[in-house]
Amino acid sequence: MPPVNPSRGMRDFLPADKRRRDLVLDAIRSTYRSYGFDEIETPVVEDSSRLHAGLGGDNEKLAFAIMKRALTVDDLRAADAPLDLADLGLRFDLTVPLARFYASHRGELPTVFRSIQIAPVWRAERPQKGRYRQFVQCDIDIIGEPGALAEIELLTATSAVLERLGIERATIRINDRRILLALLAHWQVPIDRFDPALVIIDKLDKIGVDGVVAELAEIDVPREGLAEQLGELAHADWSIGRAAPDWLDTEAFADLVALRDAIPGAEIEFDPTLVRGMGYYTGTIFEVAHPDFGYSLGGGGRYDGMIGRFLGQDVPAAGFSLGFERLVDLVTLDTGDAGGLALVYDRSLDPVDLVRLQGELVARGRRVRLERRAKNFSNQLASLGAAGYTEFAAVREAGVSAEELEIREIG
Amino acid sequence: MPPVNPSRGMRDFLPADKRRRDLVLDAIRSTYRSYGFDEIETPVVEDSSRLHAGLGGDNEKLAFAIMKRALTVDDLRAADAPLDLADLGLRFDLTVPLARFYASHRGELPTVFRSIQIAPVWRAERPQKGRYRQFVQCDIDIIGEPGALAEIELLTATSAVLERLGIERATIRINDRRILLALLAHWQVPIDRFDPALVIIDKLDKIGVDGVVAELAEIDVPREGLAEQLGELAHADWSIGRAAPDWLDTEAFADLVALRDAIPGAEIEFDPTLVRGMGYYTGTIFEVAHPDFGYSLGGGGRYDGMIGRFLGQDVPAAGFSLGFERLVDLVTLDTGDAGGLALVYDRSLDPVDLVRLQGELVARGRRVRLERRAKNFSNQLASLGAAGYTEFAAVREAGVSAEELEIREIG
Numbered sequence: 001m002p003p004v005n006p007s008r009g010m011r012d013f014l015p016a017d018k019r020r021r022d023l024v025l026d027a028i029r030s031t032y033r034s035y036g037f038d039e040i041e042t043p044v045v046e047d048s049s050r051l052h053a054g055l056g057g058d059n060e061k062l063a064f065a066i067m068k069r070a071l072t073v074d075d076l077r078a079a080d081a082p083l084d085l086a087d088l089g090l091r092f093d094l095t096v097p098l099a100r101f102y103a104s105h106r107g108e109l110p111t112v113f114r115s116i117q118i119a120p121v122w123r124a125e126r127p128q129k130g131r132y133r134q135f136v137q138c139d140i141d142i143i144g145e146p147g148a149l150a151e152i153e154l155l156t157a158t159s160a161v162l163e164r165l166g167i168e169r170a171t172i173r174i175n176d177r178r179i180l181l182a183l184l185a186h187w188q189v190p191i192d193r194f195d196p197a198l199v200i201i202d203k204l205d206k207i208g209v210d211g212v213v214a215e216l217a218e219i220d221v222p223r224e225g226l227a228e229q230l231g232e233l234a235h236a237d238w239s240i241g242r243a244a245p246d247w248l249d250t251e252a253f254a255d256l257v258a259l260r261d262a263i264p265g266a267e268i269e270f271d272p273t274l275v276r277g278m279g280y281y282t283g284t285i286f287e288v289a290h291p292d293f294g295y296s297l298g299g300g301g302r303y304d305g306m307i308g309r310f311l312g313q314d315v316p317a318a319g320f321s322l323g324f325e326r327l328v329d330l331v332t333l334d335t336g337d338a339g340g341l342a343l344v345y346d347r348s349l350d351p352v353d354l355v356r357l358q359g360e361l362v363a364r365g366r367r368v369r370l371e372r373r374a375k376n377f378s379n380q381l382a383s384l385g386a387a388g389y390t391e392f393a394a395v396r397e398a399g400v401s402a403e404e405l406e407i408r409e410i411g
Numbered sequence: 412m413p414p415v416n417p418s419r420g421m422r423d424f425l426p427a428d429k430r431r432r433d434l435v436l437d438a439i440r441s442t443y444r445s446y447g448f449d450e451i452e453t454p455v456v457e458d459s460s461r462l463h464a465g466l467g468g469d470n471e472k473l474a475f476a477i478m479k480r481a482l483t484v485d486d487l488r489a490a491d492a493p494l495d496l497a498d499l500g501l502r503f504d505l506t507v508p509l510a511r512f513y514a515s516h517r518g519e520l521p522t523v524f525r526s527i528q529i530a531p532v533w534r535a536e537r538p539q540k541g542r543y544r545q546f547v548q549c550d551i552d553i554i555g556e557p558g559a560l561a562e563i564e565l566l567t568a569t570s571a572v573l574e575r576l577g578i579e580r581a582t583i584r585i586n587d588r589r590i591l592l593a594l595l596a597h598w599q600v601p602i603d604r605f606d607p608a609l610v611i612i613d614k615l616d617k618i619g620v621d622g623v624v625a626e627l628a629e630i631d632v633p634r635e636g637l638a639e640q641l642g643e644l645a646h647a648d649w650s651i652g653r654a655a656p657d658w659l660d661t662e663a664f665a666d667l668v669a670l671r672d673a674i675p676g677a678e679i680e681f682d683p684t685l686v687r688g689m690g691y692y693t694g695t696i697f698e699v700a701h702p703d704f705g706y707s708l709g710g711g712g713r714y715d716g717m718i719g720r721f722l723g724q725d726v727p728a729a730g731f732s733l734g735f736e737r738l739v740d741l742v743t744l745d746t747g748d749a750g751g752l753a754l755v756y757d758r759s760l761d762p763v764d765l766v767r768l769q770g771e772l773v774a775r776g777r778r779v780r781l782e783r784r785a786k787n788f789s790n791q792l793a794s795l796g797a798a799g800y801t802e803f804a805a806v807r808e809a810g811v812s813a814e815e816l817e818i819r820e821i822g
Binding site for chain 2: 041358367
C-alpha cells in the first residue's frame with residue numbers, strides 16, 4: 001500500500017479545523033471588503049520565467065518546479081541544468097502573481113485598484129514546527145495611489161481585521177526604506193554593499209549587536225562607533241525625533257509620525273532596524289508583531305518600482321500580507337455551528353423515509369445529519385457534540401413526520 | 412519583460428468573476444452542509460507514488476509532475492525516465508486524495524463519514540474552449556455506508572444544490588456497473604476484455620452504433636446481433652423493465668427503480684450504456700446531463716473497493732462530483748453587492764480625514780470605497796456601477812461627518 005500521510009510539510013484539515021479556518025478567512029475577507037478592497041484570484045501555477053525574474057528574493061530558490069510534459073530520456077541527457085526541464089512552478093508568494101495580473105488586466109481595473117488575495121503559496125523549506133510547505137497568505141494591495149492614503153488605508157483595514165478577530169496585544173512596527181538608506185550612507189557603506197548590509201541588519205533580533213557588527217566587518221563596513229549606534233537603534237522609539245541624530249532622514253521620519261497619527265486605534269512603534277527581506281520596497285515598510293511569536297504575523301510596504309517590471313511603466317503600489325497560519329492560532333472568534341441536528345435512526349428503517357424526514361427539516365433551515373444508532377449511545381452523543389451538533393432526535397419507527405420528532409439537546 | 416498572461420490553459424479571475432464564483436461555491440457548500448456533509452481540505456500536492464497508483468485512470472497521465480529539489484546534472488544523466496526526477500505532483504482529482512485522507516484519519520472521523528471537498532484540480536490537457544488546466548471540482552462522498560441510503564443522500568443533496576442554483580432542465584442518468592457486466596457476459600466478451608469493451612461502449616454518444624460495433628470487433632467481440640441490441644440499448648428507458656430482456660440484471664435494475672422512486676423531485680433516466688470512465692466503480696453510477704452541454708455537469712457512483720487500496724481493508728463508499736466550471740455558467744443566482752458606497756473625494760483633501768470618514772461608515776455596516784474624483788465624472792459613476800457600487804457621495808471639503816454626507820444612488 002502507498003503511504004497515507006500528507007506529503008512532507010503539508011497538512012490535511014479535518015472538518016472542525018477546516019470550518020474554523022474558513023470562518024476566520026471569511027471574517028478577514030469581509031472586513032477588507034468593507035474597506036472597498038476586491039478579491040481576485042490567479043492560478044496556483046505560474047511560468048518559471050516569471051517565478052525566477054528576480055522579484056522573489058530568496059523565495060525564488062524555494063519554488064517547487066513543474067516538469068515539462070512529454071519529456072524524453074534524451075531531453076534529460078541534453079539538459080544543462082535541472083531547471084531547463086521545468087516550464088512552470090508553484091507560486092511562492094502572491095505579489096509576483098499580482099504584478100503579472102495587474103499588467104495583464106490594467107485596462108479592466110479601476111484607476112486605483114485595491115485587491116484582496118486569500119490563497120495558498122508553496123515553498124520547499126525544511127519543514128519544522130509551525131512552518132509548512134503549503135500555507136495561506138492574506139494579501140491586500142493598493143495599486144495606483146502614490147500618496148500616504150494608501151498606507152493609511154492598508155494599516156486601518158488591517159487593524160480592523162485584527163480587532164475583528166479579537167487579536168489583542170498586536171503592535172505594528174514601521175520604518176522607511178529611506179531611513180535605512182540614509183543610515184547606510186552615514187556609515188559610508190559603498191552602494192554595492194547596501195543589499196548585503198541590510199540582510200545583516202535584518203538579523204539584529206537573532207544575532208544581537210555584536211553579531212551584526214562582526215558580519216558587517218566581513219563586508220568591509222568599518223566598525224568604529226558602530227556598536228554604540230546599533231545599540232541605540234535597537235532601542236529607538238518615537239522620541240528619537242526630538243534628538244534628530246544626524247543619520248536620521250527627518251523627512252521620512254516626519255512621514256512616519258503622520259502615518260502613526262492617522263491611525264489612532266492601533267499600537268504603532270518606530271523601529272529603524274526593521275528591514276523586511278524583499279529588495280523591492282521603496283518607502284514605508286511595516287510588520288505586525290505579537291508577543292506570543294518570535295516571527296511577525298505579517299508585513300508589507302511600498303513597492304513603487306515593482307509593477308513596472310511586468311508593465312514596462314512604473315505604477316505606485318503598497319501592500320500588506322498577513323500570514324494566516326500564525327494568525328489563526330490566536331483567534332478567539334466563536335466558530336461553533338449553531339443548530340446542528342442529528343437524526344439517530346434504527347438500522348431497520350427505510351432509507352427513503354429517513355431522507356424524506358431529513359429533507360423536511362432542511363427545508364426549515366436546519367443542518368441535519370443522519371446517524372445510525374450505535375451500540376454505545378452515550379459515546380455516540382459525545383462524538384456528535386464534539387462535531388458541533390447541539391441537538392438530536394431518535395427515529396425508531398417508519399413514517400415519523402418532522403412534527404412528531406422529539407428533539408433533545410446534546411450534552 | 413516577462414509575458415503577463417496566465418500560464419497556458421489557466422485563468423485569472425477579476426473581482427466580478429471571483430465574487431460570482433465564490434457566491435455560487437458558498438451556495439453549494441451551505442446546501443451540502445445542511446444535509447450533514449462536512450468540508451475537509453487536503454494539500455494540492457500529493458506524492459507521485461499515490462498519484463500513479465492506478466486509481467486515476469487516464470487522468471494519471473495528465474498529472475503535472477513536480478521535480479525533486481536539489482537535483483544535479485548527474486541526476487539527470489542517471490535517470491531512466493523523466494518521472495524518476497519527480498517525487499510529487501498536482502492532484503488531478505479529489506478522489507485519490509480523499510482515499511488517502513480517510514486511510515490516514517479514519518480514527519478521528521464518524522463511522523459514516525460524509526465529506527465535502529470544494530477545490531481546484533490540475534490536468535495537463537490540451538487547452539480548448541471551456542476546458543482548463545486548473546479547474547474547480549465540488550465533490551461529496553459518503554464513506555462507510557454500504558446501503559442505498561448513501562446513493563439516496565448523494566442524489567437528494569445534489570438535486571437540492573441544482574435547485575438552489577436555479578438550474579432547470581438538468582436530468583440525472585443512472586446505471587449500475589452490474590448491468591454493464593451482465594451485458595458483457597451476455598455478449599460472451601472474455602473477462603480480460605471487459606475494460607476495453609466498456610471504454611468503447613462509453614463512446615456510443617460520439618461514434619454511434621456502427622462505430623461501437625466496429626471497435627468491438629477489433630477486440631474480437633463477435634458482431635452477430637450486436638448492432639440491433641446496441642440500437643435498442645441506446646434508446647432504452649425505464650419501460651425496459653417490463654420487457655426484461657435476458658441481458659438485464661434484474662436485481663440491479665430493481666435497485667435503480669427504487670433509487671429513482673426515492674427522489675421524487677429529480678428527473679432521473681435509466682441509461683444502460685452509461686459507463687463513466689473510472690474503473691473503480693462497483694455499483695450504481697450516475698451522471699448529471701444538461702441540454703446546453705455535450706459534456707455532463709458531473710457524476711459519480713459507488714466505489715466499494717477503492718478506499719481499501721490505501722487502508723488495506725475494504726470500506727464501502729459512494730460519491731458525486733460536480734464540475735464547477737460548467738455549472739457556474741448556468742447559474743441564475745443573484746450575485747449583486749447590495750449597499751456598496753463610493754466616497755468620491757477631491758484630490759486636495761487630507762487622506763486622514765477621508766479614512767476616518769470611511770471608518771465611520773464601515774462601522775455602520777457599509778462597504779465603502781474611497782475614489783478620487785475623475786475628470787470624466789459620469790464615466791467614473793458608470794464604472795462604479797459596473798463594479799457593484801449602488802450609491803455614491805461627493806466629499807468636497809475637509810472635516811465632513813457621516814451625517815452630513817449627501818448619499819445618492821448610482822444609475
